[in-house]
Amino acid sequence: MKRIVVFGRGKVAPTKESKPQDYKSLFMHEAETTARSGKTAYISKEHHERIIKIVQVIGKNEVSLFSYIHNVLEHHFATYKGDITDLYEKNIGQIF
Structure with missing residues (x-):
C-alpha cells in the first residue's frame, strides 16, 4: 500500500445548491493547506x-497528489x- 497525507479542514467544496462546476475546476487546484500539516x-x-x-x-502536473485527494474528500464530505x-x-x- 502507498502512503498519502490527508488533513481535516480547509476550503469547502461547493454544495448541491452551488453553481455546478466541471471536474477540472472542482478538483484540479492546489489546497490552501500544505501536506505537512496533515496525517x-x-x-x-x-x-x-x-x-x-x-x-x-488532467492536472498537467500542476496539482499535487495531496491537493487532488484533499479536494475530492472535501467535495465528498460537502455532498454527503x-x-x-x-x-x-x-x-x-x-447506554440506558
Missing part, C-alpha cells in the same frame, strides 16, 4: 497509480454531510 493514511497501490495518472494528465451525520447519529447508541 498519514494508506491507499492501495492501484488507487495510487490511478490518482497519479489523473493528476499528471447530511447522510453522514444521520448515519453517525443512528450509530451512537444510548
Whole structure:
C-alpha cells in the first residue's frame, strides 16, 4: 500500500445548491493547506497509480497528489454531510 497525507479542514467544496462546476475546476487546484500539516493514511497501490495518472494528465502536473485527494474528500464530505451525520447519529447508541 502507498502512503498519502490527508488533513481535516480547509476550503469547502461547493454544495448541491452551488453553481455546478466541471471536474477540472472542482478538483484540479492546489489546497490552501500544505501536506505537512496533515496525517498519514494508506491507499492501495492501484488507487495510487490511478490518482497519479489523473493528476499528471488532467492536472498537467500542476496539482499535487495531496491537493487532488484533499479536494475530492472535501467535495465528498460537502455532498454527503447530511447522510453522514444521520448515519453517525443512528450509530451512537444510548447506554440506558
